[in-house]
Amino acid sequence: MWFHGPDKMINVHKMDRTCMALSFLSFDRKQDRRKQSAGAAGRKRFSVDFPFEAFTRDIWIICVSNVVGAFGEGLYFWVFPLYVMSLQADYIQLAIVTSALMGFAALVPIPGGLLADRLDRKKIIILSWTPWIFAPLIYSFAQDWTQLIPGTVCWGVSMLGLPAITAYVISSVGDEKKVTSVLSFVWASYSFSYIFAPAVGTYLATIIGMRSVLQISA
Structure with a gap:
């Protein structure tokens, strides 16, 4: 126009x-x-x-125990083969000790899962933490590599509570859409301590000795 x-x-x-x-x-x-x-x-x-609103008091306690327990374990775990070698163990004997550790870690969770389906999961978790404490104490008093085996048994028995922890967390979270996020945070809390603990443990070992580090880690 x-x-x-x-x-x-x-x-x-x-x-x-x-x-x-x-x-x-x-x-x-x-x-x-x-x-x-x-x-x-x-x-x-x-x-x-970060669904922190889905965390119950017990889940926070599990996270804190993971951080504290893994820090103690991390003080010695990655240099543990050096300690085994210091007890007159050769390569084959070192392999026996480490294979015992991993063997228990692989087998013990199976009966742990069966128990978690039948018994009180909270009690199983608490009971499984007890031998975790005794393992480094037994290591610290060992005079020969064969005396480490009872400690590996205690460490392996502590794996009994892993299925119970997973099942307990899943059943405690009310919103099923947040279960996976909460569970991932719970297990990440265990690995978190391993960022710092090995460096702290090896530094302390150069000052006070490995036996003292093992006793502190308990």
């Missing part, structure tokens, strides 16, 4: 500027809504990734 006359041309320019202003305003509003939606989605993802 053609417009004639200066007044009509001015009106057309005003309409164009008004339309452009409205377009920019609409675009800015859309951008703001997108940012708000992205922020809400980010907060939602954060709440899913």
